[in-house]
Amino acid sequence: MAIGEEGAMGAETELTLGPVLFNWRPETWRDFYFRIADEAPVGTVYVGEVVCSKRAVFFEPLYHEVAERLRSAGKTVVFSTLSEVMLKLDRKTVEAVAGLPDTVTEANDSAALWHLSGRPHHVGPFVNVYNEDTLAVLARRGAVNFCLPGELPLTALAAMGNAAKTLGVSLETQVFGRQPLALSARCYHARAHDRTRDSCLFVCNEDPDGLALETLSGQRFLAINGIQTLSHDYLALVAELPQLAASGVRRFRLSPHTCDMVAVARTYRDLIDRAITAAEALDQLSGLGIAAHFANGFAHRQPGHLWVNGC
Amino acid sequence: MATPELTRPELVCPAGTPAGLRTAVDAGADAVYCGFRNATNARNFPGLNFTPEELQGAVAYAHQRDAKVLLAANTFPPAGQTALWKEAIDSGVALGVDAIIVADMGVADYAARAHPGQRLHLSVQAGASSPEAISFHVREFGIARVVLPRILTVAEIKAVHDQIDCEIEAFVFGNIGMMAEGRCALSNYATGLSTNMDGVCSPAGDVHYEEDEKGNLATRLGPYVIDCFSCGENAGYPTICKGRYRVGSRADPYYAFEEPVSLNLSALLPDLMRAGVTALKIEGRQRSRAYVRAVVSAFRAAVDDVLAGRDPALADLLALTEGHKQTQGAFRSKTWR
Numbered sequence: 001m002a003i004g005e006e007g008a009m010g011a012e013t014e015l016t017l018g019p020v021l022f023n024w025r026p027e028t029w030r031d032f033y034f035r036i037a038d039e040a041p042v043g044t045v046y047v048g049e050v051v052c053s054k055r056a057v058f059f060e061p062l063y064h065e066v067a068e069r070l071r072s073a074g075k076t077v078v079f080s081t082l083s084e085v086m087l088k089l090d091r092k093t094v095e096a097v098a099g100l101p102d103t104v105t106e107a108n109d110s111a112a113l114w115h116l117s118g119r120p121h122h123v124g125p126f127v128n129v130y131n132e133d134t135l136a137v138l139a140r141r142g143a144v145n146f147c148l149p150g151e152l153p154l155t156a157l158a159a160m161g162n163a164a165k166t167l168g169v170s171l172e173t174q175v176f177g178r179q180p181l182a183l184s185a186r187c188y189h190a191r192a193h194d195r196t197r198d199s200c201l202f203v204c205n206e207d208p209d210g211l212a213l214e215t216l217s218g219q220r221f222l223a224i225n226g227i228q229t230l231s232h233d234y235l236a237l238v239a240e241l242p243q244l245a246a247s248g249v250r251r252f253r254l255s256p257h258t259c260d261m262v263a264v265a266r267t268y269r270d271l272i273d274r275a276i277t278a279a280e281a282l283d284q285l286s287g288l289g290i291a292a293h294f295a296n297g298f299a300h301r302q303p304g305h306l307w308v309n310g311c
Numbered sequence: 312m313a314t315p316e317l318t319r320p321e322l323v324c325p326a327g328t329p330a331g332l333r334t335a336v337d338a339g340a341d342a343v344y345c346g347f348r349n350a351t352n353a354r355n356f357p358g359l360n361f362t363p364e365e366l367q368g369a370v371a372y373a374h375q376r377d378a379k380v381l382l383a384a385n386t387f388p389p390a391g392q393t394a395l396w397k398e399a400i401d402s403g404v405a406l407g408v409d410a411i412i413v414a415d416m417g418v419a420d421y422a423a424r425a426h427p428g429q430r431l432h433l434s435v436q437a438g439a440s441s442p443e444a445i446s447f448h449v450r451e452f453g454i455a456r457v458v459l460p461r462i463l464t465v466a467e468i469k470a471v472h473d474q475i476d477c478e479i480e481a482f483v484f485g486n487i488g489m490m491a492e493g494r495c496a497l498s499n500y501a502t503g504l505s506t507n508m509d510g511v512c513s514p515a516g517d518v519h520y521e522e523d524e525k526g527n528l529a530t531r532l533g534p535y536v537i538d539c540f541s542c543g544e545n546a547g548y549p550t551i552c553k554g555r556y557r558v559g560s561r562a563d564p565y566y567a568f569e570e571p572v573s574l575n576l577s578a579l580l581p582d583l584m585r586a587g588v589t590a591l592k593i594e595g596r597q598r599s600r601a602y603v604r605a606v607v608s609a610f611r612a613a614v615d616d617v618l619a620g621r622d623p624a625l626a627d628l629l630a631l632t633e634g635h636k637q638t639q640g641a642f643r644s645k646t647w648r
Binding site: 083084085086090091094095109110111112113114115117126128129130131132133134135136137138141149150151152153155156157158159160163179181182183184185186187188191192193196197198211212213214215216217218219221222224229231297298301302303304305 | 387388389390391392393414415416417418420421437438439440441442443444446447448450451460462463467489490491493494495496497499500501502503505507508529533534535536537538539552554555556557558559560561564565567568569641645646647648
C-alpha cells in the first residue's frame with residue numbers, strides 16, 4: 001500500500017516514546033528526557049521503571065523534574081508500571097505509581113489493572129491484549145489506549161482497529177527498538193555474572209542497550225536486560241506504517257536506545273508526514289550506527305527475527 | 312508427620328490422549344486436565360489432545376471413577392479468530408467438564424457471561440503472580456482457582472494464599488520453563504509459531520539435529536543453534552531457555568537462562584500442603600502413558616503417605632526427570648532468582 005492511501009496517516013498520527021527499558025545512569029536518563037523535551041517530535045512520553053523494581057529507587061527522585069520538563073515542552077507524560085509484579089517491592093511500587101494524583105498510568109501487569117480499573121488508564125504491551133474481546137473487557141473498565149503485544153500480526157491488528165473504533169479507544173504499536181520477547185523471575189544479568197537477583201550489584205547498568213547473547217556458532221540472537229529478554233535485532237516498522245494507520249493504529253512507539261533517538265523521532269515524523277519515503281527512512285535509520293540488524297517478521301506473521309521487504 | 316492443618320490436596324494430572332486420561336485416572340488422579348485438538352490449548356502438538364467425541368467419553372470414564380476433568384482453553388486468540396475459543400468453551404460446558412482453565416481475559420469474560428454457573432480456573436499462562444493480579448481475575452471473571460506461576464517460594468505461596476479469595480493450584484513435577492508463562496515470544500521469534508497464540512513451544516517441525524565430522528551434535532530451533540553436544544553426551548531437545556550461549560564477559564558458553572532440569576517438589580510436599588495449596592499439578596500432557604502412570608502413582612502414594620504421617624518415598628521420580636536432573640526451582644529459596 002502506498003503512503004497516503006486510505007488517507008489514514010497524517011497529522012493526527014502521534015509518535016510516542018516508550019519507557020527506557022535499560023538501567024541507565026540516573027543523570028544520563030534525566031538528560032535524555034531533557035533532550036527529548038527540547039528536540040524530539042514526539043507527543044506522548046512514557047516514563048517509569050518497567051523491568052526491575054530494584055532499579056526504580058534511582059529514578060524516583062527525578063520523576064518530578066523530568067515530567068515537568070516534558071510537560072512544559074508540550075508533551076503528554078504517562079507513567080508506566082512494572083511488567084512483572086511478584087515481590088513485595090514490586091507490589092508497593094505499582095501501588096505507588098497507580099496512586100499518583102493527576103497522572104495517567106500505563107498498566108503492564110494485571111496487578112496494575114486491579115488498582116486502575118474504574119478510571120482512565122493506558123494498557124501497555126506487557127498485558128496480553130491479543131483480541132477485540134479482551135480490548136472490550138478492559139475498555140469497559142477504563143482503558144483508553146492500548147499498546148499492543150509485539151507478536152500480533154498486521155492481520156490481527158485490522159480486527160483490533162475496528163473494535164477500538166467502536167469502543168472509542170486508541171491503539172498504539174512499537175515501531176522501533178529491540179523487541180521485548182520474555183520476562184522471568186530470574187535476573188539473567190546477575191546470572192551472567194554468577195550473582196543472584198538479590199546480590200546483583202546492579203550489574204545491568206554496564207549494558208545500556210542490553211547484554212548481547214550469541215549462539216555457539218556466533219549468531220547474534222538475543223539481548224539480556226535483567227529479568228527481561230529482548231531480540232538482538234531492532235524492530236523497524238517503516239513500510240508497514242500506512243497499513244498500521246489504516247488498521248486504526250494512531251500512535252507509533254519508539255523504544256529508547258543509546259543511538260540518537262531525536263534523529264529516530266525526526267525520521268519517523270518525516271515518514272508519517274510523507275516528507276520522506278520508507279526507503280529513505282530506512283537509509284536514515286541505517287546511518288545511526290546501530291550494531292544490529294533490523295527485523296519486522298512478527299508484523300507479517302513470520303519469525304520475529306526476519307526482515308520482510310515491503311508491505 | 313501428620314498435623315491437623317493438612318488438608319487432602321487434589322492431585323491434578325496430565326492427559327494428552329484418551330488412553331493417557333484413563334491411565335492417569337486409574338493411577339489415582341483426583342482430576343485430569345486436557346485440551347481440544349487445536350490452538351485453543353497450550354499443548355497443541357501433533358497427535359495429542361481430544362476431539363469433542365473423545366472428551367465426552369473421557370468425562371464419562373473419569374466421572375464414573377470420581378475423578379474430575381478440567382478443560383484447558385488457555386491460549387490467547389488473535390483478533391478475528393475468537394470463535395474457535397468460544398466454541399471450545401461451549402463444547403466443554405455441554406460435555407460437562409468440571410472446570411475450564413482460561414488465560415485470555417476475553418475468553419474468561421465470555422465463559423463467565425455465557426455460562427455463569429461454569430467453574431473457571433485461571434491458567435498459569437495468565438501470569439497472575441501477585442495477590443492483586445489474582446484478585447483482579449477473581450473480581451472480574453469469578454475465577455475459583457488460580458494456577459500459580461512456578462516462580463514463588465513456598466513461603467510466598469503461603470502469603471498469597473492468605474490474601475486471595477480463591478483456591479491455589481501449584482506445579483509439583485515436570486518440565487519447567489524459565490520464562491514467565493504466557494509472556495514468552497521466544498519460540499515465535501525463532502520459528503514463526505507462537506506459544507501464546509498457537510499453543511506451541513519449540514515446535515518439532517523447526518527442530519534440527521546436525522552432526523559434524525567429529526561426531527559433535529548441534530541442536531537448532533529455526534536458524535538458531537541452541538546447544539552443542541560432544542560425542543556420547545545426551546543431546547537434549549532444543550528449547551531456547553535451556554540452551555547454551557556466549558556473552559562477552561564469559562570465556563566459555565553457559566546456560567544463560569537455566570540448565571535442562573525438571574521440577575521435582577516431592578520433598579516439599581508437606582510444606583506445600585501446609586501452605587494452603589488446594590491442588591498439586593503434574594506437567595506433561597505430551598508424555599507417554601508409562602511416564603504418566605509412574606509419576607501419578609508415585610505422587611498418589613506420596614500424598615497419602617504425608618496425610619498418614621509417613622515419610623513419602625519418591626527417589627524413583629528422579630529417573631523420570633529431564634536428563635535425570637531435577638530442581639526445586641524457586642519454591643525452596645529465592646536465591647534461585
